[in-house]
Amino acid sequence: MQLTIITDLNKCVGCKSCQVSCKEHNTAGAFGTVPDHDPYTEPDGMWWNRIVGMESGEYPNASVLYLPKACMHCYDAPCVPVCPTGASYKREDNGVVLVDYDSCIGCQLCMWACPYGVREFDEHEGVVKKCTMCIDRIEDDTLPDIERQPACVQSCPTHARTFGDLEDPESEVAKLVAQRQGFTLLPELGARPAVHYLPRRQAPVILDESEVLRIMEERY
Amino acid sequence: MRPTLPLLLMTVLQGLSGGLMISFGVLWWLVPSALPTLDILLWSAFLIAAIGGVASLFHMHKPKAGRYILRRLRTSWLSREALTTGIYVPALGVLVILPHLVPKIPLEYYGLGIVFTGVLGLVAMYVTAMLYATIPAMRSWHTRLTVIAMMLVGIVSGMAVAEGILAVAHVPGAGGRDFHIALLVGIAVLAGIKWMQYRHFLEARQSLRTATGTGMPAAPYRLIDSGTTKLPYRTQTQVGPELAPRRRQMLYVMMGLTLIVVPMALQIFPLQPAELGIRWTSAAIVMVCGAFVERWLFFADVTHSSRVWFGDELKRASSVSSNRVSPDFVRRFRHQDGL
Amino acid sequence: MAIENINDRTASPDGVSRIHTTCYMCACRCGIEVTVENDRIRFISGIPENPVNRGVWCAKGGAGIMTEYSPARLTTPLIRDPKAERGSGKFIPADWDTVLSLVEGWLREIRRTDPRQLAYFTGRDQMQAFNGFWAKQFGTPNWAAHGGFCSVNMAAGGMYSIGGSFWEFGWPDLEQARWFMMFGVAEDHPSNPLKLAIARLKDRGGRFVVVNPVRSGYGALADEWVPIRPGTDGAFIMALMHVLYREHLYDQEYLKRYTNAAALIEVLPGSSHDGMFIKSNDGDLLVALHSGSIVPLMEAAGQGVLEGSFIHEGKTVRPAFGVFLERLDSATPEWAERITGIPKKTIIRLAMEMGITAMRHPITLPVPWRDFYGVTHHETLGRPVAFHAMRGLAAHTNGFQTIRGLFDLMMMLGTVDVPGGFRYKSPYPKPIPPRVKPAPNRSDYQAGQAAKAPLLGYPTTPDDLLVDGDQPVRIDEAYSWKYPLAAHGVIQNVIRNAYSREPYGIDTLMIYMANVAWNSTWNTLTTRDMLQAKDDQGNYRIPHVVVIDAYDSETVAFADVVLPDTTYLERWDASSLQDRPISEPDGPADSIRQPVVSPPPGVRPAADVLIDLANRLQLPRFVDNGVQQFRDYYDFIQKWETEPGSGTGILAGRRGHEGTKTLVGEPNFQQLQAYATNKAFWSYELPDSMKYYRMANREYLSWATDAKFLASPDPIVLNFYSEVLQTFRLAGQGLWPGKSPTDPALRDRLATYFDPLPLWYPPLEDQIEANQDFPLTILTQRPMTHYHSWGSQNAWLRQLLHENPLFMNPKMAESLGLSDGQWVWIESRLGRMTATLRYSEAVDPSTVWTWNAIAKGPGSWGLDPSAPEATRAVLINHIIPDTIPLGYEGIWYNNDPITGQAGWYDAKVRVYSSDLHEVWPQVARRTPIHAGAVQTKRLAYSTRVSNAGNPRTGG
Ligand SMILES: Nc1nc2c(c(=O)[nH]1)N[C@H]1C(S)=C(S)[C@@H](COP(=O)(O)OP(=O)(O)OC[C@H]3O[C@@H](n4cnc5c(=O)[nH]c(N)nc54)[C@H](O)[C@@H]3O)O[C@H]1N2
Ligand SMILES: Nc1nc2c(c(=O)[nH]1)N[C@H]1C(S)=C(S)[C@@H](COP(=O)(O)OP(=O)(O)OC[C@H]3O[C@@H](n4cnc5c(=O)[nH]c(N)nc54)[C@H](O)[C@@H]3O)O[C@H]1N2
Ligand code: SF4
Ligand code: SF4
Ligand code: SF4
Ligand code: SF4
Ligand code: SF4
Ligand SMILES: [Mo]
Secondary structure, three states, X not given: OOEEXXXXXXXXXXXXXXXXXXXXXXXXXXXXXXXXXXXXXXOEEOOOOEEEEEEEOOOOOOEEEEEEEOOOOOOOOOHHHHOOOOOEEEOOOOOOEEEOXXXXXXXXXXXXXXXXXXXXXXXXXXXXXXXXXXXXXHOOOOOOHHHOOOHHHHHOOOOOEEEEEOOOOOOHHHHHHHHOOOEOOOHHHOOOOOOEEEOOOOOOOOOOHHHHHHHHHHHO | OOOOHHHHHHHHHHHHHHHHHXXXXXXXXXXXXXXXXXXXXXXHHHHHHHHHHHHHHHHOOOHHHHHHOOOOOOOOHHHHHHHHHHHHHHHHHHHHHHHHHOOOOOHHHHHHHHXXXXXXXXXXXXXXXXXXXXXXXXXXOOOHHHHHHHHHHHHHXXXXXXXXXXXXXXXXXXXXXXXXXXXXXXXXXXXXXXXXXXXXXXXXXXXXXXXXXXXXXXXXXXXXXXXOXXXXXXXXXXXXXXXXXXXXXXXXXXXXXXXXXXXXXXXXXXXXXXXXXXXXXXXXXXXXXXXXXXXXHHHHOOOEHHHHXXXXXXXXXXXXXXXXXXXXXXXXXXXXXXX | OOHHHOXXXXXXXXXXXXXEEEOOOOOOOOEEEEEEEOOEEEXXXXXXXXXXXXXXXXXXXXXHHHHHOOOOEOOOOEEEOOOOOOOOOOEEEOOHHHXXXXXXXXXXXXXXXXXXXXXXXXXXXXXXXXXXXXXXXXOOOOEEOOHHHOOHHHHHHHHOOOOOOOHHHEEEOOOOOOEEEEEOOOOOOOHHHHHHHHHHHHHOOOEEEEEOOEOOHHHHHOOEEEOOOOOOHHHHHHHHHHHHHHOOOOOHHHHHHHEOOOEEEEOOOOOOOOOOEOEOOOOOEEEEOOOOOEEEHHHHOOOOOOXXXXXXXXXXXXXXXXXXXXXXXXXXXXXXXXXXOOOHHHHHHHHHHHHHHHHHOOEEEOOOEEEOOOOEEOOEEEOOEEEEEOHHHHOOOOHHHHHHHHHHHHHHOOOEOOOOOEEEOOOXXXXXXXXXOOOOOHHHOOOOOOOOOOOOOOXXXXXXXXXXXXXXXXXXXXXXXXXXXXOOOOHHHHHHHHHHOOOOOOOEEEEEOOOOOOOOOOOHHHHHHHHHOEOOOOOEOOOEEEEEEOEOOOOHHHOOEEEEOOOHHHOOEEEOOOOOOOOEOOEOEEEEEOOOOOOOOOOOOHHHHHHHHHHHHOOOOOEEOOEEOOOOHHHHHHHOEOOOOOOOEOOOOOEOXXXXXXXXXXXXXOHHHHHHOOOOEEEOOOOHHHOOOOOOEHHHHHHHHHOOOOOOOOOOOEOOOOHHHHHHHHHHOOOOOOOOOOOHHHHHHHHHHOOOOOOOOOOHHHHOHHHHHOOEEEEEEOOOOOOHHHHOOOOOHHHHOOOOOEEEOHHHHHXXXXXXXXXXXXXXXXXXXXXXXXXXXXXXOOEEXXXXXXXXXXXXXXXXXXXXXXXXXXXXXXXXOOEOOOOOOOOOEOEOOOOOOEOHHHOEEEEEEOOOOOOOOOOOOOOOOOXXXXXXXXXXXXXXXXXXXXXXXXX
16 A cells, blocks of 8 residues: 555646645644744744745746645655664555654754655754654544545645555546556656656647638638 | 754764874884874874764754664664764774773784774765765765765875874874875875866756656746745755855865865975975865865755755756747647747 | 533533634635634634535635734724824723723714714625624715725626626536636635636636736646736727627527617617617517517517617617627727737637637536526526636726626627526626615715615616715715716725815724725825824824724724724624625525634624624614614624514524524524534525526526515516616716716716727726836736735745745846846836846736735734835835826826726836845834734644643744
């Protein structure tokens, strides 16, 4: 089993609901807090999920893309082997990569090792924190069903995010990845992320360009 | 990236100590009779390593969990570093203290100890360097050059300091010509390696691929939003702050001068022996400064793969993969004007 | 209402409870479940069953936690330090009785002498039904909510065309649409619903076209981005209609059956009948049949012709559509290309795409329904082309007519209230326009009496205007000759008018929930000066300013008295069908708020305080025969009826003594509790046969009459042609028999802009010569993470956005010699300000833009005065002109000449390099009210209990 979150970039509008709901749940959750520094002056805080926004191409063919970026729960998670204390580990039963704060020495080597820059350091507690796949929600059987999924998946207003087991071919995530050419980020670095993204797909123009040209030339 | 003081001290001093230890071994082998006078080198190596070791403790933000540090010897170069450096420094200590405790150690045994500790020093340097070189995400470090350069800086600076110390301790020429020439050759080789590494750092800055990093094939891209208004320096030290171009240039020049040019110049011109002391000592001091500058830049100028999401793309798109698609294709699929 | 009274909290032994309420981090009104742990808010999430958000929530919604604990909270009533000047933000804390007695004194005197002396303006108000009622009972005409500076063009444009509009009035049916065009929307109020809907469209592979000078947010997902020059959409829309007509890609059937496009108009320039519909003796519209005979529209049952010229009783008459065609004739794609910058070919293609999708790929649902002609349709026909539009159209001074054009385009495509097109939300459709009018005469607002009618409504002829000759009755000049159809009031005119005592001075300005000294004002520095200005005697020109706010906004500093309100998580409240309900197209719905946590001890809900004041002043219907009718707002929500005994009140669900009646029924004193235990909302799904064509659907119309949405089941014929506008034009031409202006400037304006058919004219700013030197248009967009000014106090949200560069197309920037990242001056005809420049390829070259309302006055909003919002963010309101030199006498605001909508997005600027590398202009620093809290170094919010027994907020 390998739990994962798939984000459909064809639907993500960059609203950052997932960024905030992550913090909202996790700051008071089992792996919290998710602290902020100087919250009312020059603020700088920890986020386990950040939505990067960027544009490319030239006017008027410019495109704009939003990319939610949290832990990829990599198969060959580079953050795990580098950790001297074993604080960073990948769960064998579900593939979730976690940090055991009690044995973490705060050396931050795992932050260097993570190709995606999703680990963040809590200076105050001296440990590294990151997305936990909301493991405390998923494994808490006292919660109603709808909450037994990551907060960021539950909140997403476009339902761009889907949660499930990548290795179960019947799961929605596996099907999405297969059917929609799901891809991972920076594959050349060999971390083999479990988290996938679905590419943009364009709905075609319904009429033939030549038809338009013909009409325009004839009549306008 | 913002280098931390403990890391700077630890890596530079560990290298320095290793270099000193090796110089000690070599000098002793070259001039066995000089052993009593060379003692000072051993002491220095030990003290420097000890300071480095203590500094490294400050790099742990939760020393209490330090007891788990050897848990991942099988995979973690940091575990291994803790082990190797952790053996090297005490071993050095034993080497320093032993003659004072046991007055008559057979020379061959002591020699064996020296060789053993020297090798330990080299191994510790190697392991430390591998820690950096084995992180694929650190684009600039992920190369053999990292290991070679790091060890060379340690060895060469150690040799220079050894000469300096001996000069101050009025044992001029203790190493003789051979040692001196070896040092000059070392500096020259280091210059070459650093040049290659500089090139590699530059390449690393450009090597991040937007397409695979962002899912946006139409490079280059411009960052609108990093997930917060500004780059998250505090929580993600590996991505910033970026050195300003002028500052970077200045620092590289400074490194070239302090690590290579000035020490070389001070070492190279044959002058009266009377001046040697001052010049070699100066060379040693300048070179240690150079080692710090080198190490500072090594950290500060590094390119981490996640930079690909934290700044505008540096280079223009290649002409092959630009978004200037063929007009036919545009007509068929885009139906937009002005392409 | 004390917190213990809530009976649904299923507090478990571990001290965790889940409470349902309605979010107010923006006006979208999503249903939220708030988990409370150890008396602190643990989690806010969407309620899956709620018809608005269906379980999802946005960034603001989740961050509500940090707003609740914001250091900007006002925690006690405040009175301005008598030694300090207004605006300095120096206050003395007071108790409630002291401040209320003080305000009561002012209000009592006003009411005794001249109720107009109270101007009560409410901003982002979600209890307008209550506030409007309060002001009416007080007797002043001078009340309105925020629509004037918001989007009245959109609301009025829709109400005068289809008896509904976008947002809470109606909605694109993206569940079924195949082709969707969105104009000028960055975020909008149906925030989560719009995201859900767009995602559905994308899932189904529908085509999504975005018309906007800027590409971002929703636009990022568009299959096609159509950049347009700001303020020119009207021309684009006209050209689309031009092509649709020429290609025969429009729905004649629909126009004939459901709109007045076929209705006959008298063509007799110079007469008082010119442009008016001819009518049967029963007042029915008349249409011409192919045979040439002229019959009532109802009789013709869709057979009326759309073109031609006829003679009726000796008069030349023509179908409205035919008249429009003359105008369309010159609205060619080429013409539109010159104005909009959109290539002619693109215009033609887009028109054909929408026309072909609508006409050749209709959808049919197996749902029979009966129309008002008595014809039963065995299936429901849908045209799967949907539109959505918002302030990109509305916030221009030609916005009303542009929006009229959009609705006429929708009529041409037959997409109003059909599957896959636009769909109404209850209680809409309303008659066109809705049958509510304010009392028009000065004498309707007498001392000591309630006003004679609701204070806002929809004039149908010039006779309905609130004018005394040429003089406005209202302080904001709503319903005056200058802004006749100001259906939401004109809040942005109030401060300058009160200051210059034009049309008259006032005594007390009461502001609830609007930040009028900062981001909802224009020419900001001058406006702030006016709030502080004194007359020759040294008295403030606006003698009293009362601000009701929950947070320490920039406006709070200008108050003489501050009444601290609760947050949305601390009070009872309702989203009512009388106001802004949460209805969805499938049927009516409403919702409540309930207290989730207790307010700070010094804080009271604003509505409770207003009821307290009403009771003290003995306002009619608040106090009957000396008996107080409402204890507090909790009581009001349950008890109040539109008319005593009407059975219609604030909430439509769970009415009647048993709580079993729906829509109409006696008040239920357990109603709020019943809502509270039922996920805080109520909804009712219409049967399928009543879901579409509601303006023409017999079954629906009679149901809606029973539900009191409508006064009668009369058919609602869509106004392709607006006779109402024509009456105003006649008044402008001096042909109207009733009220008419005498000032030629006023006449001219009516005659020019009150065209009964859509037209495009350049925004007013483009018409003035001074702007030739200012070639760029400056816009703002709403960030998805911030709601106007109030996001910045939120520790989490402000990290996401706290500075805002000016975005400019790189080619434009390079042609101006400007480079990425540099400081620039932005100068309008009003003055100049600095900003940093940021290149963006995703913006039309003639446009520059930045985020709205991110900049803050130093020290406001619980932020350190050196916070980036004060030192690096920029507020472009400083340079947006509030008035416009039209060459006439008096003050003319930069408002739409029809509705009074503020023309925010008309501002013209030039941009050039700046040597000054800091934000300029700047206002004086203030000390934050809770200065200590602002200095928090580390915030680590948690609801878990530490060993010490306290919830952890970190070291
Ligand atoms: N998150 C969040 N949501 C909000 C608000 C908020 O502050 N924050 N505010 C609420 C309020 S009060 C309102 S009124 C709504 C407004 O909701 P929107 O209408 O979405 O508001 P704006 O951000 O003004 O977006 C206007 C859009 O129109 C574009 N535009 C400007 N001029 C033109 C033009 O001439 N033609 C076209 N086609 N486009 C143009 C701009 O580029 C921008 O994208 O949002 C509401 N929702
Ligand atoms: N440049 C530019 N200016 C614009 C716009 C634009 O697009 N560009 N948009 C315009 C539009 S559409 C609008 S609607 C206006 C909005 O402008 P405003 O109506 O001024 O909106 P806010 O900034 O949200 O201010 C609302 C006030 O309500 C207070 N408040 C919040 N919650 C509560 C509460 O629970 N109780 C009480 N009593 N008070 C509360 C806040 O503290 C704040 O002071 O801005 C307009 N200004
Ligand atoms: S919540 Fe959904 S739409 Fe919003 S940024 Fe996250 S993934 Fe994108
Ligand atoms: S994304 Fe980074 S932190 Fe997460 S598993 Fe992969 S390497 Fe580790
Ligand atoms: S910071 Fe903690 S988790 Fe990361 S490598 Fe060091 S010990 Fe492991
Ligand atoms: S899975 Fe949970 S922890 Fe990870 S990003 Fe989503 S909300 Fe945050
Ligand atoms: S859209 Fe508005 S009402 Fe809905 S959750 Fe977000 S802030 Fe709250
Ligand atoms: Mo608004």
